[in-house]
Amino acid sequence: MTLHADLRLTRGEFRLDLPLTIEPGEVIALLGPNGAGKTTALRTLAGLLPLTDGHIRLGDTLWDQPPKVFRPAEHRPIGVVFQDYLLFGHLSALENVAFGLRARGIRRAEARAAATRWLDRVGLAEHSNTRPRALSGGQAQRVALARALATSPDLLLLDEPLAALDARTRLQVRADLGRHLRDYPGHTLLVTHDPLDAMVLADRLVILEHGRIVQEGPPLEVAQRPRTDYVANLVGLNLHRGHADGGTVTLESGGSLTIAEPATGQVHVAFPPSAVGLHRDKPGGSPRNVWPVTVDGIEAHGHTTRVRLLGDPPVLADVTTATIAELRLTPGDTLWAALKATETRTYPA
Known part of the structure; x- marks a missing residue:
């Protein structure tokens, strides 16, 4: 029954x-x-x-x-x-x-x-x-x-x-x-x-x-x-909504992201906080999404440290304690966030 x-x-x-x-x-x-x-x-x-x-x-x-x-x-x-x-x-x-x-x-x-x-x-x-x-x-x-x-x-x-x-x-x-x-x-x-x-x-x-x-x-x-x-937040992912045109998504929260697989129309873009890298200087190298961010908060999160970042788009990043020490992160710091297109998952909104 x-x-x-x-x-x-x-x-x-x-x-x-x-x-x-x-x-x-x-x-x-x-x-x-x-x-x-x-x-x-x-x-x-x-x-x-x-x-x-x-x-x-x-x-x-x-x-x-x-x-x-x-x-x-x-x-x-x-x-x-x-x-x-x-x-x-x-x-x-x-x-x-x-x-x-x-x-x-x-x-x-x-x-x-x-x-x-x-x-x-x-x-x-x-x-x-x-x-x-x-x-x-x-x-x-x-x-x-x-x-x-x-x-x-x-x-x-x-x-x-x-x-x-x-x-x-x-x-x-x-x-x-x-x-x-x-x-x-x-x-x-x-x-x-x-x-x-x-x-x-x-x-x-x-x-x-x-x-x-x-x-x-x-x-x-x-x-x-x-x-x-x-x-x-429940499953521990960054989530943004936006309009896809080929390999680029213009986000409602500000900014844009390059995605791995081309898409069209309204989509969600999701990626884990662990996929976000933080740098003092603007990184080069392999194709990736790079944008300036400001540290809004830092808190312990399991065996890593979660950093809340303001920017276009705003994101969460999970980094090691060693990274915190190396970058000497404090709220208000300005950094560069980096995200490989292959780390994103895109699906219809």
């Missing part, structure tokens, strides 16, 4: 207008800046917010279709994992996992047996009698996932499920979560701010801005061809 949703909701000045389909076994990651409508979308699917228009349908069963149909959360076959997990502090891990089953009328012994199997499946069999306050963040996340999946839900909603974990724990728990999602036959919606979580866990990305989809597709396609500044 396919989940079909046309999520339309108006709250004050904000309007959500999100068509969404999720196939069985598919993991959809919903990304967007704060205020884009991600949490609102999740709450409508969960039955915590009624739609003002549109519909939610799983197969032939309607969950929500104003004004006549609204199935509340307790009557929807869903499982939810929240950012802070919301485990019951007075219950053991086993009792937490069994809770959803008991709420659905499963007998105590049967619910506890199923909960035991799920705790073993997530690698926490030895912690069945442990209460949440004695669990690590990663362990609590796995208990919350087991609780959500124990009821065999048709729809699994993951609301920033890894956000509360430290970087080291997150790496392992992300891998564990990916394994469980691959085995889960239902429909999954993952709401996240983290592009790595989305790229690793999802089959398809849906990017939301101001309540509307601005881009969607497989992770690799979105990563290689961002269509908005938010998406470009």
